Amino acid sequence: MEYKIIIRIARQELTVNFRNKWTVLFAAVFGALVVSISYFGIMAEGFSGMQNFTRTSASILNLVLYIVPLVSLVMGTLSFTGDKGSTELLFSQPVSRAEVLLGKLCGLFLSVSLSMLGGFAVAGILISSINGEEGLIQYGFFVLLSLMLALVFLSIAVVVAVVNRRKSKAFGISLFLWFFFVLFYDLLALGGSALFKGQDANLFLFLSLFGNPVDMVRVATLISLENVSIFGAAGAALLRFLGGPTSSILLLTISLLMWIVVPVKISQQLLSRQDI
Amino acid sequence: MISVQHITKRYGTFTAVNDVSFTVDKGEVFALLGPNGSGKTTTMKTIVGLNVPTEGKVLINGIDIRTNPKEAKEFISYLPQRIVFPENLTAREVIRFYGSMRRLSKELADKALATAHFNGFSDKTVSEFSGGMIQRLGLAVVSMPDAPILLLDEPTANLDPQGVKQFREFVLGMKAKGKTIIFSTHLLAEVEQLADRVGIFVGGKLAALESIENLKTTFFQSGSIEDLYLHYVGSCENENR
Incomplete structure (x- = not known):
């Protein structure tokens, strides 16, 4: 594998995406929402002005969990089901299929990351200038988890696009997956737990956490913000099950990495055996 | 061969x-x-x-x-049946990218563009090109690497x-x-x-x-x-x- 080739393809993908009006629109909307939530987040409680980092992270969490998977799936699917003429020309060059796949994925990830980082950075500068730097490390970790979530769903989008080369079909499946992970999965997990009793039901729920990267990011963020009490007794049991806050975060982060590596490996294997 | x-x-x-x-x-x-x-x-x-x-x-x-x-x-150098380039890239960016896939210099890519009579259009985006110009750009991409086939x-x-x-x-x-x-x-x-x-x-x-x-x-x-x-x-x- 030639890393220079991967970097060149990534750079090209980044350039194409950054000149795309939809990427620019996403960056602008995401940035505006993050800054607005940071600024107006505690107005409902009778206060005005900028929240601190911990409150901001908790407030932005839901926005990230809804928007980032959707945008990543859409951008990933559109890019990997690109026009046949362009794809054929690229794959006919003396480059391996894995280099093309990784290059495009890296370029897409950079596009999504830079779009998100703009909003996070502006909010971060505003918060630190008004409320100081308390909670900055947790905020940084939350940003990192948000980026990982983007990469997880870009990797899933690659599998979808490799399996379904028709843009409309791949797009439909991506939307279904967004609904599944963001909206349906928790209902399924809760329904599934009703099949078990006592400890078995708890164990089922804990294990089901690792089947949904959206939930993993939610839980890891809340643990890092020391906000796991929001889950009540279940939160305490979760921490006990996972072995305390540090090991919980570590385990969830490693599991998220697996959610990136496994789809990429699967798509690489499928791509090596199929027609372009 | x-x-x-x-x-x-x-x-x-x-x-x-x-x-x-x-x-x-x-x-x-x-x-x-x-x-x-x-x-x-x-x-x-x-x-x-x-x-x-x-x-x-x-x-x-x-x-x-x-x-x-x-x-x-x-x-091998291959020209697909229907050639498409990203619309928001310039002709120069397109040809330099494909040149870089074959480890060719930027100068050689620019020369291929000049040979294909793209002078004056090199820094215009593909979206501004006619079908014939896109095909010409495709032929420039194909002929640039001096591949034997x-x-x-x-x-x-x-x-x-x-x-x-x-x-x-x-x-x-x-x-x-x-x-x-x-x-x-x-x-x-x-x-x-x-x-x-x-x-x-x-x-x-x-x-x-x-x-x-x-x-x-x-x-x-x-x-x-x-x-x-x-x-x-x-x-x-x-x-x-």
Whole structure:
């Protein structure tokens, strides 16, 4: 594998995406929402002005969990089901299929990351200038988890696009997956737990956490913000099950990495055996 | 230089290419001729390594395109049937990108652009180009690496008469440089004017493999290349019935 080739393809993908009006629109909307939530987040409680980092992270969490998977799936699917003429020309060059796949994925990830980082950075500068730097490390970790979530769903989008080369079909499946992970999965997990009793039901729920990267990011963020009490007794049991806050975060982060590596490996294997 | 050995390509129960074998020698211009859906593009894409054959193999300079694709593709420059570039990139960015895929310098890429008469348009985006200009940019991308083998899939399908004329000049120029060229077409005049040998595809099979010289001496005396083509297409269709 030639890393220079991967970097060149990534750079090209980044350039194409950054000149795309939809990427620019996403960056602008995401940035505006993050800054607005940071600024107006505690107005409902009778206060005005900028929240601190911990409150901001908790407030932005839901926005990230809804928007980032959707945008990543859409951008990933559109890019990997690109026009046949362009794809054929690229794959006919003396480059391996894995280099093309990784290059495009890296370029897409950079596009999504830079779009998100703009909003996070502006909010971060505003918060630190008004409320100081308390909670900055947790905020940084939350940003990192948000980026990982983007990469997880870009990797899933690659599998979808490799399996379904028709843009409309791949797009439909991506939307279904967004609904599944963001909206349906928790209902399924809760329904599934009703099949078990006592400890078995708890164990089922804990294990089901690792089947949904959206939930993993939610839980890891809340643990890092020391906000796991929001889950009540279940939160305490979760921490006990996972072995305390540090090991919980570590385990969830490693599991998220697996959610990136496994789809990429699967798509690489499928791509090596199929027609372009 | 190119050896296609017993290639079969099936999509489920449909056989797109059925046990096709031929060789193309260095410096030869070889045409894949046949009606739409006869297996020309599938064969072409298998030679480039874009399609995975169900059976058979393709050797480029003795290198198997499936087992050593990167090495084999160093010898090939391919123009797809319908060429598309990202609309928001300039011609210079496009050609430099494809140059970088072959580790070529920016200067060489810029030179290829100038040779394709892109002066004044190099820094305009692809969205501003006509279909003919995009095809010219495609030919510049294909000719830039100085690869010994050119594979051109229905290169004149979307061109106006002027574009067709330019393409013919391009092929003749490349032929003069000693390149090995395979192109697919369903236009008989192109075959007659440009090819040294022709493979006639009908229903996924290679119905005939002849040199243009042989065709001219043995068949053209009693008819045109059009008659010959219809003769093969007709006899294969009768066989299939």
